[in-house]
Structure formats: structure tokens, C-alpha cells
Amino acid sequence: MTAPESPLKSAAWLLDHSDDPRLRVLDCRYALTDPLVGRIAYLEGHVPGAVYADLETDLSGPGQPDGSGGRHPLPDPGVLAAWLGNVGIGNDSVVVAYDDPSTGQGFYAARAWWLLRWLGHRQVYVLDGGWPAFLAAGGAPTTDEPTPHPSTFAPDVRWEMVARAEDVENRGADTLLIDSRAPARYRGDVEPLDRKAGHIPGAVNRDWSGALGEEGRWRGGEAQAGRLNAGDAPTITYCGSGVSATPNLLARELAGVPLGPQNRLYAGSWSDWISDDGREVATGEEA
Known part of the structure; x- marks a missing residue:
């Protein structure tokens, strides 16, 4: 069996392929605490040819x-596909997304990666x-903003990659539910963003940041498998709003489990779960 292609590209690869006419680069830098930080960083310097992808306006739908x-609801597939086409990304494009893991929030590029895979790319x-x-x-950074040549992106949506609250509630006994947030948020000690603290009953805690090692680089497949400790079980992964869960989905793919029914995102995540006061909430350490 042929091993699946890695979801990662190195900086050396990016530089070597900078003249490839099919290459498209997305700058996904952002900060949940200050939505302007990423855009400002982009204007101060970015990868040549990169288009800025804003988490709120481009990589999420309206709340x-x-x-x-x-x-951060999933965007409408047609709306996202139209934006991709407008910034020059077509079905034959090779897309590389980046963020800045040195800020402690290196999960925005994984969100873009997951979304494009969700659209079948x-x-x-x-x-x-x-x-x-x-x-x-x-x-060599540039401050020049590109003028993309519009393309056509025809989506082929993979709904099997997505779990809803009902899927979480009715998950099988063999399905591992992974909470990707920091341990203090999982336990319910603190909750800086949402109106309720805690976690979904039965979830295990696998902080997304453990997917990255030194200098913000991704750990290898064996390390990811050991960290997630999911084995062959199907998994549903969530976080606060479906953004910082995506590194664990990528990590699971690095460990040999591709996105799909065995490796799903609960897209609405904790913020969707608590929108219904009838849903149970747990606090404290893993049971």
C-alpha cells in the first residue's frame, strides 16, 4: 500500500517551487484576542505572492x-469556493497555508488546510x-500585495469529515471524543471565550499544542500516534469553535488516519455544544 502524501511542506520546498505557476500561498496569521494582528503582520511582510486569509471573514461563516x-461556523461551501476562485485558487492549484506558531496560536493554517480538504481539494x-x-x-518577505487572476474552484464537499452535535451525542462506544483545548479549559478552571466552562462528557483531553515540537514544527507520525493514543478507534475532535481542533486532525493524518469517517471534526465544537442548555457539561479531570 502506498503511504498517503504528507499534509506538510517544508520552507525549502516552498522556496524551490516559488516559480511554479500552480502555486498559491495563503497567509493565515491571526490572533483570537486581536483580530487585526494577522492583517497587520501581513502588511508588514509576507511570503511573496501570498494572499491574506482572514479567519473571521474568509475561513468562517456568519454566526x-x-x-x-x-x-466560527463552517462557511457556506459555495461562498468559500467563490472566495477561493476570486483569489486565484482553482482545482488544479497547489496551495500552501502558513501561520506563525511562535505566537502560541499556530492553528490557523491547519484550519485553512482542513477547509480546502473539506471542499475536496x-x-x-x-x-x-x-x-x-x-x-x-x-x-525574502515582501510588502507587495498580489493581484490574483480569478479562477474557478468547483467544490466536491466531503460531509463525512464533519460531525454535528447529534453525532457527538449518539457516538458509538468505540468512538474517542477528543477535546483539543488547554487542560485548564477542559477541566473548567477557566473559560476566557465561552459562557460556560467545562467539557463534553466522556471527552479526553489532547491539547492541540502537543502536535508541535521545537520551533513550531510538527512532530512525526509515531509521536502523534503516541500523543493522541487513539489507536484504530474512530475519533471526533473538537475545541472551542472548530479552529484549534484542526491541528489534532492533521496530527492524526500524520499518524496514518486520513480525514474522513475515522477522523472527524465537530465543527461547532464547545461553543455550539453549550448553545443548547439541555446538553450536559462535565468539569474536572478525565473520568
Whole structure:
């Protein structure tokens, strides 16, 4: 059996392929605590040819008044496909997404990677080590914003990659539910973003940041498998709003389990779960 292609690309690869006419780069830098930080960082310097992908306006859909769908709902597939086409990404494009793991929030590129895979695009990758790796490899930043040539992106949505609250509630006994947030949020000690603290009953805690090692680079497949400790069990992974869970989904793919029925994202995550006061909430350490 042929091993699946890695979802990662190195900075050296990116520099070597900078002249490839099919290459498209997404700058996904962002900060949940200050939505302007990423855009400002992009304007101050970015990978040549990169288009800025804003978590709120490009990589998420509009929120609902009752909170259902979570704080960062999935965008409408047609809307996301149209945006991709407008920034020059077509079905034959090779897409590399990057963020800045040195900020402690290196999960935005994984969100973009997951979304494109959800739309059926295979040639999408995360830059291993992100922005710092590009600079360390000798990459020369630019402040020039590209003028993309619009393309056509026809989505082939893979709904089997997505879990809803009902799927979480009715999951089989063999399904491992993974909470990707920091341990203090999982336990319910603190909750800086959502109106309730705690976790979904039965979930185990696998902090997303453990997917990254030194210098913000991704750990290898064996290390990911040992960290997640999921074995061959199907998994549903969540976080606060479906963003920081995506590194664990990528990590599981590195460990040999591709996105799909065995490796799903609860897209609405904790913020969707607590939108219904009838759903149970647990606190404390893993049972």
C-alpha cells in the first residue's frame, strides 16, 4: 500500500517551487484576542505572492444569534469556493497555508488546510514551522500585495469529515471524543471565550499544542500516534469553535488516519455544544 502524501511542506520546498505557476500561498496569521494582528503582520511582510486569509471573514461563516453552529461556523461551501476562485485558487492549484506558531496560536493554517480538504481539494498543505521557518530558510518577505487572476474552484464537499452535535451525542462506544483545548479549559478552571466552562462528557483531553515540537514544527507520525493514543478507534475532535481542533486532525493524518469517517471534526465544537442548555457539561479531570 502506498503511504498517503504528507499534509506538510517544508520552507525549502516552498522556496524551490516559488516559480511554479500552480502555486498559491495563503497567509493565515491571526490572533483570537486581536483580530487585526494577522492583517497587520501581513502588511508588514509576507511570503511573496501570498494572499491574506482572514479567519473571521474568509475561513468562517456568519454566526447565529442563538450561538448554534459555534463562534466560527463552517462557511457556506459555495461562498468559500467563490472566495477561493476570486483569489486565484482553482482545482488544479497547489496551495500552501502558513501561520506563525511562535505566537502560541499556530492553528490557523491547519484550519485553512482542513477547509480546502473539506471542499475536496487534495493539493493543499501546511507550511511546517510557518512564517519563522520561511524566514530561517532564507525567504525574502515582501510588502507587495498580489493581484490574483480569478479562477474557478468547483467544490466536491466531503460531509463525512464533519460531525454535528447529534453525532457527538449518539457516538458509538468505540468512538474517542477528543477535546483539543488547554487542560485548564477542559477541566473548567477557566473559560476566557465561552459562557460556560467545562467539557463534553466522556471527552479526553489532547491539547492541540502537543502536535508541535521545537520551533513550531510538527512532530512525526509515531509521536502523534503516541500523543493522541487513539489507536484504530474512530475519533471526533473538537475545541472551542472548530479552529484549534484542526491541528489534532492533521496530527492524526500524520499518524496514518486520513480525514474522513475515522477522523472527524465537530465543527461547532464547545461553543455550539453549550448553545443548547439541555446538553450536559462535565468539569474536572478525565473520568
